[in-house]
Amino acid sequence: MAFKRPPTAQEAVLEELRRAILAGELKPGTQIVQDAFAERLGLSRVPVREALKILEGEGQVRYSPHHGYFVTELDVNELLEIYRIRELLESEAVRLSVPLLGDEDLARLEQAIEDMAEASGRKDIVALTAANRRFHFSLFEPSGMHRMVRLIRQLWDSSDPYRSLYFGEPVHRDAVDREHRQILKAARRRDSEGLVHLLDEHRSHAIDELKKILGEEAS
Amino acid sequence: MAFKRPPTAQEAVLEELRRAILAGELKPGTQIVQDAFAERLGLSRVPVREALKILEGEGQVRYSPHHGYFVTELDVNELLEIYRIRELLESEAVRLSVPLLGDEDLARLEQAIEDMAEASGRKDIVALTAANRRFHFSLFEPSGMHRMVRLIRQLWDSSDPYRSLYFGEPVHRDAVDREHRQILKAARRRDSEGLVHLLDEHRSHAIDELKKILGEEAS
DNA sequence: CTTCGGAACACTGTATACATGATCCGATGT
DNA sequence: ACATCGGATCATGTATACAGTGTTCCGAAG
Numbered sequence: 001m002a003f004k005r006p007p008t009a010q011e012a013v014l015e016e017l018r019r020a021i022l023a024g025e026l027k028p029g030t031q032i033v034q035d036a037f038a039e040r041l042g043l044s045r046v047p048v049r050e051a052l053k054i055l056e057g058e059g060q061v062r063y064s065p066h067h068g069y070f071v072t073e074l075d076v077n078e079l080l081e082i083y084r085i086r087e088l089l090e091s092e093a094v095r096l097s098v099p100l101l102g103d104e105d106l107a108r109l110e111q112a113i114e115d116m117a118e119a120s121g122r123k124d125i126v127a128l129t130a131a132n133r134r135f136h137f138s139l140f141e142p143s144g145m146h147r148m149v150r151l152i153r154q155l156w157d158s159s160d161p162y163r164s165l166y167f168g169e170p171v172h173r174d175a176v177d178r179e180h181r182q183i184l185k186a187a188r189r190r191d192s193e194g195l196v197h198l199l200d201e202h203r204s205h206a207i208d209e210l211k212k213i214l215g216e217e218a219s
Numbered sequence: 220m221a222f223k224r225p226p227t228a229q230e231a232v233l234e235e236l237r238r239a240i241l242a243g244e245l246k247p248g249t250q251i252v253q254d255a256f257a258e259r260l261g262l263s264r265v266p267v268r269e270a271l272k273i274l275e276g277e278g279q280v281r282y283s284p285h286h287g288y289f290v291t292e293l294d295v296n297e298l299l300e301i302y303r304i305r306e307l308l309e310s311e312a313v314r315l316s317v318p319l320l321g322d323e324d325l326a327r328l329e330q331a332i333e334d335m336a337e338a339s340g341r342k343d344i345v346a347l348t349a350a351n352r353r354f355h356f357s358l359f360e361p362s363g364m365h366r367m368v369r370l371i372r373q374l375w376d377s378s379d380p381y382r383s384l385y386f387g388e389p390v391h392r393d394a395v396d397r398e399h400r401q402i403l404k405a406a407r408r409r410d411s412e413g414l415v416h417l418l419d420e421h422r423s424h425a426i427d428e429l430k431k432i433l434g435e436e437a438s
Numbered sequence: 439c440t441t442c443g444g445a446a447c448a449c450t451g452t453a454t455a456c457a458t459g460a461t462c463c464g465a466t467g468t
Numbered sequence: 469a470c471a472t473c474g475g476a477t478c479a480t481g482t483a484t485a486c487a488g489t490g491t492t493c494c495g496a497a498g
Contacts, residue, residue, distance in 0.1 A: 007284045007489090008451065034480070044453045045480090046265065050272050057276020059366070065226045066459055066480060081366045088307045147278075147300045151370060226459090227481065253450070263483045264450090285450060285489050441498080451488070458481070466473080 009043055013051035016041060021060060021071060022160050023126060028073035032061065059158050072158070076214050079159060083207050086155050089148055090136075091196045096143035098192040108138045109184050113177065120173045128167050129160070135180055139187065139195075165213050166206055175205065228262050232270035235260060240279060240290060241379050242345060247292035251280065278377045291377070295433050298378060302426050305374050308367055309355075310415045315362035317411040327357045328403050332396065339392045347386050348379065354399055358406065358414075384432050385425055394424065 017037075020026045032052065038045045052069045055061045061069045074082075112135035119127035133156065140149045156163075166172055179202045186195040236256075239245045251271065257264045271288045274280045280288045293301070331354035338346035352375065359368045375382075385391055398421045405414040 010451085011284075031479095035478095046452055049269065049481090050451095053269050053272035054276055057273055059369075065230075068480065078366060081364050084311070084364075085308065085367055085370065088311055089304065092303070092307060145300050145303075147297060148304055150278075151304065229481085252448095254448095265482055265484095268451090269481095287450065439498105441496100443494105443496085445492105445494090447490105447492080449488105449490085451486105453486080454484085456481105456483075458479105460480090461476105461478080463476090464474095466471105468469105468471085 009047040010050045010054075013037075013041060013043065013047050014054060017051055017055060018060075018157075018160075019126070022129065022164055024161065024164065026071050028071045028161055030071055032069045032071065034068070058154050071161075074159065074162065076211060079162065079210060079214065080207065082155050082159050083203055086152060087200060087203060089152050089155075090140065090199060093140040093143045093145060093148055093152065094196055094199065095192050096145060097139055097141070098187065098190055098195060100142045100144075101187055101190065102142070105138055105142055106184070106187060109135060109180075109187060112138060113180050113184065116173075116180070117177060120170075120177075125164050125167055128173070129164055132167075132176070139183075139199075162210055162213070163206070166209055169209075172209060176202075179205070228266040229269045229273075232256075232260060232262065232266050233273060236270055236274060237279075237376075238345070241348065241383060243380065243383065245290050247290045247380055249290055251288045251290065253287070277373050290380075293378065293381065295430060298381065298429060298433065299426065301374050301378050302422055305371060306419060306422060308371050308374075309359065309418060312359040312362045312364055312367055312371065313415055313418065314411050315364060316358055316360070317406065317409055317414060319361045319363075320406055320409065321361070324357055324361055325403070325406060328354060328399075328406060331357060332399050332403065335392075335399070336396060339389075339396075344383050344386055347392070348383055351382075351386070351395070358402075358418075381429055381432070382425070385428055388428075391428060395421075398424070 017026075017032075026032060034045045034048050034052070038048045041048075052061060052063070056063045056069065060072060062072045063069050112131050115131035116128055116135070119125075119131055136156075137149065137153070140152055143149070167176075179198065183195060183198050183202070186198055236245070236251075245251065253264045253267050253271070257267045260267075271280060271282070275282045275288065279291060281291045282288050331350050334350035335347055335354070338344075338350055355375075356368065356372070359371055362368070386395075398417065402414060402417050402421070405417055
């Protein structure tokens with residue numbers, strides 16, 4: 001029976017920071033005061049700082065010496081850039097993955113779709129985005145390109161706070177569900193190019209909505 | 220008169236770590252003992268740890284909880300993966316950049332070529348690789364895709380220790396010089412596709428040599 | 439001779455305490 | 469009234485000290 005307790009405090013902080021950012025408790029642009037956050041977790045500032053350094057490397061927070069750490073806010077252009085890079089990398093990953101997909105991989109895709117439906121019913125956005133991730137990364141990981149998958153994960157992390165806005169709307173959740181099922185079919189057919197195309201559309205739908213949301217936010 | 224002294228100690232450590240890794244003082248696979256490195260710089264371990272965390276995020280060092288930090292060693296497959304990702308991202312960046320290239324950008328390219336020739340004469344590998352970076356990134360930065368350029372920079376960082384092996388050989392330095400001049404010509408013609416093609420070849424030459432070097436190392 | 443257990447060591451992980459730099463605000467002078 | 473200077477305050481940056489974990493090596497038992 002393996003406990004999930006992380007081996008170091010930094011990792012615990014890291015998890016909590018990620019969760020807080022994802023859940024919108026730490027909104028883009030706000031400063032993360034080390035003292036406050038450390039006290040909240042009952043730890044000292046050192047592990048907090050180290051976790052923040054990791055997030056800095058991933059681009060999740062912005063760092064200014066002697067000023068501190070701030071949750072990065074993305075403008076529309078940056079979001080578009082992220083999606084463009086994702087398109088390049090994910091297409092490549094999928095092309096490598098699809099021919100290698102095994103039954104377990106397909107099962108994992110199906111399971112992720114069901115998990116999303118279940119989480120959607122409970123209106124549990126965190127679980128929803130987690131299952132969404134499992135779905136997509138089940139398509140990338142069989143490629144065996146660890147480094148590439150890691151970069152893709154970074155890109156996902158960067159846009160997480162915005163994606164959770166997207167999942168807030170039930171309409172979008174339904175659309176995502178339909179598209180995922182189509183993607184699963186393409187995977188079953190081992191149709192790489194079809195799958196790449198479906199993913200492109202999938203992303204562009206998300207972009208359209210995110211543009212709207214960001215547009216409203218700016219007004 | 221602005222001193223170049225970094226505002227924080229971590230940054231000083233970071234510079235020194237990068238330099239040491241690039242210069243081969245810290246060989247891939249060796250552990251970086253925090254105490255030892257801190258003492259060497261006359262600092263405490265805290266800023267050293269923080270600098271290491273940044274490098275971890277960039278993939279320059281590997282971290283294992285309670286075991287410490289090790290300079291990452293790349294196997295051939297990982298190196299190939301890095302070059303494949305670079306191909307995807309750099310091609311895109313260049314396609315966006317070339318139409319936007321101004322006279323200053325072309326001048327910078329020419330300057331970088333001259334700097335490399337000069338550094339090559341002095342057998343200053345560090346200056347050589349620095350100028351090489353300036354050359355290539357002058358082709359990426361005008362794209363305006365900050366995030367993409369940053370990712371490309373990470374990939375370059377990861378393979379730096381190996382690239383400096385490559386530059387060790389005068390034969391390779393001459394080949395690189397010739398190829399850079401061809402690339403500059405294509406840039407002057409604003410020939411995006413030609414430039415992308417030249418860059419592809421440029422990279423694959425480097426890969427061929429790196430394979431050899433790594434192959435010998437394994438034996 | 440091999441294997442198992444445990445104690446000592448070394449290094450990392452974290453907390454506490456102190457130093458430094460930045461910002462804000464009011465006082466002072468023009 | 470306004471600009472400038474200076475100090476108080478806050479958050480960050482760093483050092484020191486201690487705790488925890490993993491490893492190694494040695495000795496005893498089988």
